[in-house]
Amino acid sequence: MFWRSRLEAAIPGGAHTYSRGGDQYASLAPEILVRGKGAYVWDPEGDKFLDYGMGLRSVILGYADRSVNRAVIREIKNGNSLSRPSITELNAAERLIELIPSAEMVKFAKNGSNVTSAASKMARAYTNRKYICVPNQQPFFSFDDWFIGSTAVKRGIPENYHELTLKFDYGSIDTLEALFNKHTGEIAAVMLEPATHLLPCLDSCKKISGNLDCLACPNHKENFLKQVQALCKRHGAVFILDEMRTGFRWHLRGAQEMYGVSPDLTTFGKALANGFSVAALVGKREIMDLASIDKVGTERVFLLSSTNGAEMSSLGALLETTRQLESDKISEYLWDYGTKLRDGFTHLAKQAKVDQHIFLDGPSVALELTALDINFQASTKFRTLFLQEMAKNHVLIASGNTFAPSFAHKERELKATLDAFSNSFLVYKNALERDIDLYLEGEEVKPVFRKYN
Ligand SMILES: Cc1ncc(COP(=O)(O)O)c(C=O)c1O
Structure with missing residues (x-):
């Protein structure tokens, strides 16, 4: 919380975009970043994350092209x-x-x-x-x-x-x-x-x-x-x-x-x-x-x-x-990457037997995550858990801006993402079968457009 408290003390909302704020990411996501290159970002400790936020969807070719x-x-x-x-x-x-x-x-x-x-x-x-x-x-x-x-x-x-x-x-x-x-x-x-x-x-x-x-x-x-x-x-x-x-x-x-x-x-x-x-x-x-x-x-x-x-x-x-x-026909590339991402997600979720509780919706160029609890109700806790586990696997996903890959996301990045899905689904399944609070390591993410903090 060191960076987050410094950010929130100096900047109302802790960032110059509410969707970059501390309430939009799971607790294990980096609180602040130093640099980006290609599909990756680095925090001050030198930890490297595969990024799906890509500067709030603005970085379409990859960082520092x-x-x-x-x-x-x-x-x-x-x-x-x-x-x-x-x-x-x-x-x-x-x-x-x-x-x-x-x-x-x-x-x-x-x-x-x-x-x-x-x-x-x-x-x-x-x-x-x-x-x-x-x-x-x-x-x-x-x-x-x-x-x-x-x-x-x-x-x-x-x-x-x-x-x-x-x-x-x-x-x-x-x-x-x-x-x-x-x-x-x-x-x-x-x-x-x-x-x-x-x-x-x-x-x-x-x-x-x-x-x-x-x-x-x-x-x-x-x-x-x-x-x-x-x-x-x-x-x-x-x-x-x-x-x-x-x-x-x-x-x-x-x-x-x-x-x-x-x-x-x-x-x-x-x-x-x-x-x-x-x-x-x-x-x-x-x-x-x-x-x-x-x-x-x-x-x-x-x-x-x-x-x-x-x-x-x-x-x-x-x-x-x-x-x-x-x-480079970038938009065609992004449709294709998104299709592979969704297919891989669906396949692995089925394998882990969580496919009735977590899935990707929408067209492959604008995939949206749905996370449901054991009673099939939309759950912010389960959404946060998935984002937390992905961050643990060094894949960075924002709550409201699920997947915005770039042209720098290639086969290697796809494979790393699918591996992270696989690991995260195991924890998701345990949380469904037991108690989510045993697995959630920080606060739930929150909607940007809420009247009260
Ligand atoms: C649909 C839409 N319109 C307008 C904006 C505002 O753009 P900017 O953040 O560059 O001011 C956004 C930002 O996320 C958006 O998603």
Whole structure:
């Protein structure tokens, strides 16, 4: 607890991201890290862990990728932040326009929250309406008041913000339609992640686990995203996809390409620059243009504007990362690795006779862990036990962000993970048969979005 207490004394929450905090990891996980290389991270004692958090999913190629680092250093040597727009900034914007079919203009920022907040502002400016709709099942879009005011953690946010973000159920177009009927002419936008462990094409999309060819799916017409797109169009609302987590992991051109939709605005971040700080708002010119300065006489929207928003080193990382994502077909690799991970997990869980109590759900590129107790009830204690045992085997998994492998996770890492599963399942089985408290060595992990500590 030495590091954790120092961290929590110096930094509220003990980290600059709540999902990096001490309540998100089992007690045997390292409390602080010194460095990362490839698929591994090291703590100050020199202990090495195979990492599945990968910088909150941002490190898609592997830590300290040599070519990305070279590109970053080149930009640092060129000054990193100049007085006018840089060539790197222009190249990076044009690169995203080339890659993402719905991107006609681009605005960069440093954090995902900044661009989702910017997207909601653009939608409000474009429609002159106030409400933003987001799904109940997707926990996070921004640290800003417009979104956090709609969660359990409202403290510090004026009440008039609480009602401006409306919730519907992902996969149920009726619940979204009900909001449009209740607030006719007042909904500015629908913002959602294209997919999580919940998929837009209902049952048929289960095929996606081993099959990238989603557009060939026979029920494609029932695709929830297409339904949302059509509903937004009918009601004059802006259709926004938040591809912070799906971007570049699901498909080089975004999950929007797989599901055949064309959002008005999209937000990207995380894997875009292999752990360097870049987020992007991209979208249709008709909307993005509201923030332009060349339309004489039109009322302006003050969009993103920050000193470091187009920092050259991070955008150099973006250019090199997207080059590798394309040339090495990284998203296909990640689907394949995830499939092997899930197959191995399922096989070993069956062997250990715990497969009715612990399993991986969702598509192979976004696997989710479910941990049940002896009565088949979801159990935070059993979830924590599994994470604890994996940490004992030097595999680092965060509670809320189960598996985010990178291109640096190869056969050797897969085998090490499967060995760790095997060892952890033995303890899980003992805990099911006896008393979990005999096996749990620290506190249970906790949800990020809770009202009270
Ligand atoms: C879906 C989604 N949107 C937005 C964000 C915010 O991104 P950032 O942490 O870069 O501000 C996150 C972060 O986890 C996210 O998962």
